[in-house]
Amino acid sequence: DNWWIKFGKKVMPKDRLWTARDEAETPPKAVMALPGGNHNLGTGRHWHFTAAILWVITGAIYIGYMLLSGEWARLIPTSWDVIPGALTMMGNYLTLNIPPEGASYNPLQQLSYAFIVFVLAPIQILTGLAMSPALTGKYPSLLKIFGGQRQIARSLHFLAMVGFSVFILIHVTMTIGFHTYDSIKRFVTGS
Numbered sequence: 103d104n105w106w107i108k109f110g111k112k113v114m115p116k117d118r119l120w121t122a123r124d125e126a127e128t129p130p131k132a133v134m135a136l137p138g139g140n141h142n143l144g145t146g147r148h149w150h151f152t153a154a155i156l157w158v159i160t161g162a163i164y165i166g167y168m169l170l171s172g173e174w175a176r177l178i179p180t181s182w183d184v185i186p187g188a189l190t191m192m193g194n195y196l197t198l199n200i201p202p203e204g205a206s207y208n209p210l211q212q213l214s215y216a217f218i219v220f221v222l223a224p225i226q227i228l229t230g231l232a233m234s235p236a237l238t239g240k241y242p243s244l245l246k247i248f249g250g251q252r253q254i255a256r257s258l259h260f261l262a263m264v265g266f267s268v269f270i271l272i273h274v275t276m277t278i279g280f281h282t283y284d285s286i287k288r289f290v291t292g293s
Contacts, residue, residue, distance in 0.1 A: 121235045122147075154230060161223055168219075176206045177215050184209040195276070200283065214269065222265050229259035 110127045114120050168174040187209030194201055201208060207215065231237055231244055232255035238245040248254040 119235075119239075158227065161219075165219065177212060177219070179209070179212045179216060184212055188213045200280065218266070218269055222262050222269075225258060226262045226266070229255040229262065233259060 110125070112125060112127050114125060168177065191201065191208050191210035193199075195210070228244075228247065232248055233252055235252075238252070245252060245255070248258070
């Protein structure tokens, strides 16, 4: 098999097409309290798709704003110098040498935001669509992008979710940390 990560124990048939209903397993008791509990993962998928639609709409608004306002020019790296600059900036952050605020994104921010917006988000959308048996039945080329393997799409979708989660965790932590640091600095200096 080509499983990178597998959470369930069910083995899917190799001699016929299978649907999401075939792969359904009884979730652990701890999951039963979540929406879609009582052995009904359909409601859980409904919640997932609703959240995904909200993410896509939010992303489309963000990209539309960037394109219309010209902000994309500050976000997209325009030179390979951004890589050593990003490494230097990462060293600054890791050693708690907070860089001065600037009018544009620093190299690490440019690479991070460009990766999230233009690489990770499209991967997440494509892998999400490729996991749908109904869509891949109608548009088989969608699954061919991932070697015809729904599991490859599922694994990449999971890894992209981990990437988004790590980005959000680091981003929120740094934002709170910098605002706290700024407040303490102003309190100590009296400015």
